[in-house]
Amino acid sequence: MNYGYFLGCVMPAKMPWAEKATFLVAKHLNLPFDYLKGTLCCIRPGVWKAINPDWWLLLTSQNLALAEKQGVSIVDSCNGCYISHYECLEEIKNNPQKLLMVNNYLEKIGLKIELKVDVKHFLEILYENLDKIKKNIVRPIKIKAIRHLGCHGRKHGEKLPNYFDEIIKSLGIEIIDTPYDRMCCGLLLYLSDPYTSVYRRAGLKLEYIEKSDADCLIFICSGCYDQFDRVVRIYKDEKGIEFKKPIIHLSELLALSFGYKPEDFGMMYYRPISPINLINKVIS
Amino acid sequence: MKEEMKEEMKEEKIEEKVKAWEKLLESGIKFTIFNQNEESQLYPLRKLFRPSAPNIVKPALQRDFEIGLVYPIDKNIEEIREKCGLDRIPPTAHSIKESLYNKIKIIEEAGIKDELMYDKEKKKFYY
Numbered sequence: 001m002n003y004g005y006f007l008g009c010v011m012p013a014k015m016p017w018a019e020k021a022t023f024l025v026a027k028h029l030n031l032p033f034d035y036l037k038g039t040l041c042c043i044r045p046g047v048w049k050a051i052n053p054d055w056w057l058l059l060t061s062q063n064l065a066l067a068e069k070q071g072v073s074i075v076d077s078c079n080g081c082y083i084s085h086y087e088c089l090e091e092i093k094n095n096p097q098k099l100l101m102v103n104n105y106l107e108k109i110g111l112k113i114e115l116k117v118d119v120k121h122f123l124e125i126l127y128e129n130l131d132k133i134k135k136n137i138v139r140p141i142k143i144k145a146i147r148h149l150g151c152h153g154r155k156h157g158e159k160l161p162n163y164f165d166e167i168i169k170s171l172g173i174e175i176i177d178t179p180y181d182r183m184c185c186g187l188l189l190y191l192s193d194p195y196t197s198v199y200r201r202a203g204l205k206l207e208y209i210e211k212s213d214a215d216c217l218i219f220i221c222s223g224c225y226d227q228f229d230r231v232v233r234i235y236k237d238e239k240g241i242e243f244k245k246p247i248i249h250l251s252e253l254l255a256l257s258f259g260y261k262p263e264d265f266g267m268m269y270y271r272p273i274s275p276i277n278l279i280n281k282v283i284s
Numbered sequence: 285m286k287e288e289m290k291e292e293m294k295e296e297k298i299e300e301k302v303k304a305w306e307k308l309l310e311s312g313i314k315f316t317i318f319n320q321n322e323e324s325q326l327y328p329l330r331k332l333f334r335p336s337a338p339n340i341v342k343p344a345l346q347r348d349f350e351i352g353l354v355y356p357i358d359k360n361i362e363e364i365r366e367k368c369g370l371d372r373i374p375p376t377a378h379s380i381k382e383s384l385y386n387k388i389k390i391i392e393e394a395g396i397k398d399e400l401m402y403d404k405e406k407k408k409f410y411y
Binding site: 008016017035037043062111190192237238264 | 367370377389
C-alpha cells in the first residue's frame with residue numbers, strides 16, 4: 001500500500017525544511033510516498049482526550065477516513081499525531097460501538113471507516129529500508145549528537161527508540177547519552193505549569209547540550225520541536241540567553257548523508273538556532 | 285515570621301513567571317465574550333463555574349475551529365516554504381477547504397461547539 005504522509009499542524013508552519021527533507025529522502029529511497037491530502041489537526045490527544053475521549057475519537061477518525069478514501073497508510077513522524085491515529089484505530093477496531101458512533105457522524109460528511117487503514121511511524125518505514133539507507137550514504141555525518149525521541153515514541157515499547165538510534169548511528173553519528181534522554185520536552189505541561197515546562201524540561205536539556213561535546217540535538221517529533229522552538233525563544237527574550245547548538249530533524253541529516261545540499265531543502269531558513277556551524281562541519 | 289515567608293513565596297512566584305505564557309493567557313481571555321469576575325459584581329448570587337475550554341487553550345482551539353489546524357500559514361511562512369522548495373500552501377485543510385467544512389459540520393453535529401460555548405459568528409467563547 002502507498003504511504004500518505006500526515007503533515008500535522010507544526011511541520012508545514014514551523015519546520016518547512018524538515019518537510020522538504022523528508023520528501024527528498026522518501027523520493028531518494030523510492031518509497032511510494034505522497035502527502036495525505038486534506039488533513040486536519042491529529043487531533044492532540046493530550047488535550048482532547050482529557051476534555052472528552054469521544055470527541056477525540058470522532059475528530060481523529062476524520063483523518064483515518066481520509067486515508068481510507070485515498071487508499072493509503074497514514075505515516076506520521078510526529079509522535080503525538082502517531083499516537084492519536086494509532087490509538088484511535090485500535091479503539092475503534094476493538095470496540096464496535098465506538099466504530100458505529102464514529103461512522104454515524106462520518107457518514108454525514110460522505111466518509112466511512114471500514115478498518116482498511118493502517119497507521120505507521122516514519123521511523124518504522126525508515127528502519128524497514130535501513131539497508132537501502134546505508135547503501136545510499138555518500139557523505140557520512142561525522143558529528144556527535146544528543147537525541148530526543150519524545151515520550152509518545154516510547155509509549156508502546158522500545159521498538160521506536162531502537163529504530164531511532166539505529167538510523168542515527170547508520171549515518172556515522174556518535175550518540176552521546178545524557179541523564180535527560182527519556183525526559184519529556186514539557187509540551188503539554190506548558191498549559192498548566194509553564195515554569196517547569198520551560199526551565200525544568202526542554203530548557204534543562206538545551207542547557208546540558210550547550211555544555212556538552214554534542215554538535216546538535218536530533219529530533220523526529222514535530223510536537224517536541226514546537227516546544228524546543230518556544231523554549232529557545234523564551235530563553236532569548238526573557239533571560240537573554242542564546243543557545244548555539246542547533247535542533248536538527250532526522251530527515252535533514254539523512255538528506256545531507258545522501259549528498260543533498262543544505263539549500264536543497266532550505267536548511268538555513270526560519271530556525272531558532274542557526275545550523276551554520278553544523279553545516280560547515282558536515283560539508284567539510 | 286509568617287509575613288516574611290509570604291513575601292518570600294511572592295518573590296519566588298515572580299521569578300516563576302513566564303511572560304510568553306502570560307501573553308498567551310491574555311489572548312485567551314480576549315477570546316472570551318463574558319467575564320465571570322465582572323458579572324459576579326453585578327450578580328453576586330450567581331455561582332461561578334469552570335468553563336469547558338480553559339483560557340490558556342482558547343487561542344489554539346479558536347484556530348482549530350477556524351482553520352482546522354493549530355497553526356496558520358501566513359504570507360511570511362508561504363515565502364519561506366517556497367524558498368525551501370515547497371508549495372506555498374500545503375495540501376492540508378489550509379488549502380483543501382472541504383476538509384475544514386466537514387470538520388466544522390462534525391463539531392456542530394456532535395455538540396462540541398455548544399459544549400465549549402463557541403460563538404461561530406463572533407469567533408469567540410461565551411465563557
